[in-house]
Amino acid sequence: MVEIAGVAVTPEHASLRELFAADPSRSQRYRTSIADLVVDWSRQPVTDRVLRELHEVARAAGVAHAFHRMASGDRINVTEHRAVGHMALRAPRSLSMMIDGVDVIPEVHAVRDAMRATAERIRSNEQITDVVNIGIGGSDLGPAMAARALRAYGHPRLRPHFVSNVDGADIDSVLGQLDPAHTVFIIVSKTFTTSETLANARTARQWVIDRLGESAVVDHFIAVSTAADQVEAFGIDPSTMIGFWEWVGGRYSIWSAVGLSLMVLIGPDRFDDMLAGAHAIDQVMASGCSDNGDTMANPIVTLALIGVLHRNVFHRASKAVIPYAQELDRLPAYLQQLDMESNGKSVRADGSPVATATGPVIWGEPGTNGQHAFFQLLHQGTDIIPVDFIGFAQPNHDLVEHQDLLMANLFAQAEALALGRDGGDEPHRHFAGDRPSTLILADQLTPSVFGQLLALYEHIVLVQGVVWGIDSFDQWGVELGKVLASRIAAQLTNDDALPSDTDPTTAAAIEWYRSRRRR
Ligand code: F6P
Numbered sequence: 324m325v326e327i328a329g330v331a332v333t334p335e336h337a338s339l340r341e342l343f344a345a346d347p348s349r350s351q352r353y354r355t356s357i358a359d360l361v362v363d364w365s366r367q368p369v370t371d372r373v374l375r376e377l378h379e380v381a382r383a384a385g386v387a388h389a390f391h392r393m394a395s396g397d398r399i400n401v402t403e404h405r406a407v408g409h410m411a412l413r414a415p416r417s418l419s420m421m422i423d424g425v426d427v428i429p430e431v432h433a434v435r436d437a438m439r440a441t442a443e444r445i446r447s448n449e450q451i452t453d454v455v456n457i458g459i460g461g462s463d464l465g466p467a468m469a470a471r472a473l474r475a476y477g478h479p480r481l482r483p484h485f486v487s488n489v490d491g492a493d494i495d496s497v498l499g500q501l502d503p504a505h506t507v508f509i510i511v512s513k514t515f516t517t518s519e520t521l522a523n524a525r526t527a528r529q530w531v532i533d534r535l536g537e538s539a540v541v542d543h544f545i546a547v548s549t550a551a552d553q554v555e556a557f558g559i560d561p562s563t564m565i566g567f568w569e570w571v572g573g574r575y576s577i578w579s580a581v582g583l584s585l586m587v588l589i590g591p592d593r594f595d596d597m598l599a600g601a602h603a604i605d606q607v608m609a610s611g612c613s614d615n616g617d618t619m620a621n622p623i624v625t626l627a628l629i630g631v632l633h634r635n636v637f638h639r640a641s642k643a644v645i646p647y648a649q650e651l652d653r654l655p656a657y658l659q660q661l662d663m664e665s666n667g668k669s670v671r672a673d674g675s676p677v678a679t680a681t682g683p684v685i686w687g688e689p690g691t692n693g694q695h696a697f698f699q700l701l702h703q704g705t706d707i708i709p710v711d712f713i714g715f716a717q718p719n720h721d722l723v724e725h726q727d728l729l730m731a732n733l734f735a736q737a738e739a740l741a742l743g744r745d746g747g748d749e750p751h752r753h754f755a756g757d758r759p760s761t762l763i764l765a766d767q768l769t770p771s772v773f774g775q776l777l778a779l780y781e782h783i784v785l786v787q788g789v790v791w792g793i794d795s796f797d798q799w800g801v802e803l804g805k806v807l808a809s810r811i812a813a814q815l816t817n818d819d820a821l822p823s824d825t826d827p828t829t830a831a832a833i834e835w836y837r838s839r840r841r842r
Contacts, residue, residue: 461573
């Protein structure tokens with residue numbers, strides 16, 4: 324028995340094989356639809372009793388209340404004193420959502436209209452062939468991942484590029500493919516102070532000026548930011564800027580103007596479909612969070628609580644997400660930021676230490692590739708790693724026989740992990756089984772289904788953060804490295820004596836670099 328949020332949770336000791344034998348109906352009962360997604364948690368170590376206990380945890384932690392506070396625009400990001408408004412970004416015009424006493428929905432749609440106008444202008448300009456998104460973290464991973472995921476819906480003339488790393492190899496390789504006269508750069512940074520993005524944007528700007536002259540900047544650069552002053556100081560006309568708001572967290576910002584490059588690629592209507600898909604998930608979440616705190620009928624909360632069970636009761640420190648869809652190859656990286664930047668915390672929102680382990684390591688690769696790499700460990704390693712398998716009935720291409728093989732592999736892996744196989748007198752051929760997974764299935768990876776998938780994971784992260792009592796919407800853990808990097812960057816390029824308080828190991832590394840750097 325383990326206590327979580329003051330509620331005792333006793334794990335189920337029967338194996339998955341035993342659970343299926345005792346209750347064959349679990350494959351129906353533990354499978355449900357969430358909007359257009361079909362979610363199957365029958366291969367998770369839960370029974371009705373365990374699920375009841377877990378939902379008691381959610382009640383005790385105040386999950387339903389926290390969700391409604393988020394939806395009402397309360398400042399649930401307490402350490403940054405901010406509301407958390409990404410649901411407003413995908414709400415229809417007819418709704419209202421108050422943040423700091425203002426209904427933000429009209430502003431959200433005004434910005435969307437501006438995005439639409441910009442996107443249409445680029446899409447209809449035959450001169451433009453390449454769109455380069457420069458940003459990092461939430462200002463890159465969402466649109467970069469989505470542009471790959473929805474490439475079947477992309478504009479045939481427009482080639483997307485995403486530059487994020489301050490490593491010059493990133494922008495160098497992209498610029499090498501471009502003609503400045505045919506390129507639009509979209510510089511995305513919520514703060515417009517992020518050093519990587521500014522370095523890449525400076526390089527791109529100079530590259531354009533060198534080839535087309537200073538006057539070309541206005542036609543070839545668009546800024547997406549909350550900081551008009553910083554945009555202007557950088558040298559981009561703020562009238563070309565599309566804004567958003569401080570209540571949009573970076574890793575929750577694909578739904579905002581941060582998604583502009585995606586909208587350019589797939590078109591405004593499909594972008595709207597993606598938002599509508601996410602909104603459908605918000606509605607499932609809202610209707611499953613009763614005013615009395617009950618979440619039993621909320622399948623999204625159930626998925627989140629299964630994650631809590633793994634982390635806090637079974638002490639499983641990582642979770643794999645395996646999309647059986649090549650287009651979702653960057654989804655694990657996107658979810659790494661979403662989950663690990665949100666819930667990788669060891670103090671609670673009130674500053675006290677957490678009582679249990681918090682967010683797991685999220686990782687993954689598309690199937691079937693992963694099967695020929697790390698699945699050995701998933702099947703026979705000493706750690707049990709829960710897996711989310713994601714798959715689709717219909718591909719976004721015509722090679723149907725490939726899809727049959729692909730999905731056969733997904734189903735086979737889930738079965739092998741859960742049920743295993745007796746190796747007889749050959750121990751190395753023994754599969755113990757009892758390895759949990761969840762299936763997340765849909766007919767096809769459309770923009771709407773894609774939006775549903777991302778919103779589903781967002782709410783899972785929210786619920787888990789509430790159970791752990793942490794602020795899932797700040798990211799103070801990235802600050803120290805930024806401060807030190809900016810100090811060290813200044814020290815690398817001169818020969819001045821290092822300050823006496825420089826850590827000796829870092830000093831040795833700096834001296835090594837100084838002696839070898841290309842001048
Ligand atoms: O490094 C952390 C972070 O602040 C992320 O949360 C954010 O998505 C990213 O940097 C980029 O920030 P910005 O959009 O302000 O450039």
